[in-house]
Amino acid sequence: MDLTHSSEDIDFRNEVRAFLDAEFPQELAEKARTETRFKRDDYILWQKILAKKGWIAPHWPKEYGGCGWTPVQLNIFDEELTGVGAPRVMPFGIRLVGPVIYTYGTDAQKAKYLPRILSSDDFWCQGFSEPGAGSDLASLRTSAVREGDEYVVNGQKIWTSYAQYADLIFCLVRTDPDAKKQLGISFLLIDMKSPGVSVRPIHTLDGSHIVNEVFLENVRVPVENLVGEENKGWDYAKFLLSNERTGIAGIGMIKADLALLHKIALTERRNGKPLIEDPLFQARLARLEINRRALELTNLRMLTTGGDSGMFPSILKIKGSQLQQRSVELQMEAVGPYALPWQSDAMEPSWNGTPVGPQHVRARAPTYFDRRKTTVYGGSTEVQKNIISKTLLGS
Structure with a gap:
């Protein structure tokens, strides 16, 4: 279910879609379709296209190159880019060190580093x-x-x-x-x-x-x-990690996961019927959708209130990483035996062999393996629970 209601939000979504139709490179779209691994030049190419449009750092203050978008518009932007399979904007410059520099850095550091972060001249x-x-x-x-x-x-x-x-x-x-x-x-x-x-x-x-x-x-x-x-670096690190943990929630990614899961469920069969008609599968899919919506609402709530509480980023990090894992786990179960064989080389641009299984179920196993890390990086789930406990109960 869409969280956008106003005509302005609908117009904005249409603007983003029109931009993607016109500017998203075909070679990157093909890599996304075949789940081929993106390389450094792919990330830089896409980031420079976004920079030319002025959309590379939408959450930054406008004085430093941000867009001044509302929380709902930020959510729409993330959703639409993920939906077409665009390479993720590398977070290290834009989401992590950039805000530290414009918040705590010297004027000389801002002048030296921020333009090159926005232009992707520095990785x-x-x-x-x-x-x-x-x-x-x-x-x-x-x-x-x-x-x-x-x-x-x-x-x-x-x-x-x-x-x-x-x-x-x-x-x-x-x-x-x-x-x-x-x-x-x-x-x-x-x-x-x-x-x-x-x-x-x-x-x-x-x-x-x-x-x-x-x-x-x-x-x-x-x-x-x-x-x-x-x-004083620990203070700056805590500031940075709040931004990282919010980004780790991966709401757009989870929406794309669930869209693929729907596609799989329409074509895979159980007991002679499409998997989407199986009541047990429907219940598990519905639970994922409900949790995804709750996560999105929590993210919008944090963005709207400014996210001053250290508890919100930790909640988003825990629930987002769990949903990223559970969505691909259900994909693995849905494709059955096709989840087992996989070819790592098939995800490289130079590979020209024959893939195993239907196109839309390729690379589920490596994605499953990769997602195991989400509950560890950016601060493990146990660390996030400690942060939440201290915020609610005091140190």
Whole structure:
């Protein structure tokens, strides 16, 4: 069911659809249709098209290049882009470090970095998690020691998504080893081409290479790349993670999942009838739809009120990641034996073999494997429940 009611919202949806009809590249549409993996150039191509339209960072303040859209319009935009299979706008620059820079950065940092984030001339990655500091992020050990006008950085980051593509990384580093662990952390911007930065790939169960290890060995970073005050990085990280957890809800993605699930249920059969007519399947699909709608309403509620409570992003993160998992789990069950065989190479642009199973059920297994991570990254479900508990009950 659509949450848009006003004529302005309907006009806006039509405007977005007309833009997509005219500007969404055919080669990207074909990759989306065949579930071929997008590469760096695909993301950059699409982001530059959005930037030319002025729609690359709609949630930013207008003074920095935002669109001034209402929460409902933001929701429509996300839904329509996901519906055509457009590559996701990489969140690291637009959703994560960009807002930190325009909120806490210097004028020089804003002038240097924000235009290049909007134009996609810089590809960012996020250096938070470490081998001994995942959910307990405040235990990070990567150090930054000041020497004159530079910091010398040593340490390791892990699960760094798209680091193999990145030009820059925003890092949490420890600048005061003697302070309470949350109080001795700073927020630093590091050029990935700096001497001493190296990237090692981590290949995941779905056959993809998205995440990486990043090693920092005596990397020299100008002090001017410090965002905000030294040892205040934990405050900036909490601000950033609120934006990340909201984005992780993936409402547009869940809507696309459910649309595909409807398509599967119309063609797959159980007991001689289309699966969509099976009462048990109908009940499970209805529960997903109800939960999806509740998630969308909660997201709109947070956007409308400004999201000041730390509880809302955590709620969205938990429920959104759970729904992303459950929707693809039901897809797996719906396609039956076609869910088992899959070909990782078939998702690469260079592959020209014969796929297994009908077109609309391809790649369910790797998607299922990939979605297992959603209840872990961006702060695990257990961490989010602690945040909600502290907000409701006090620390």
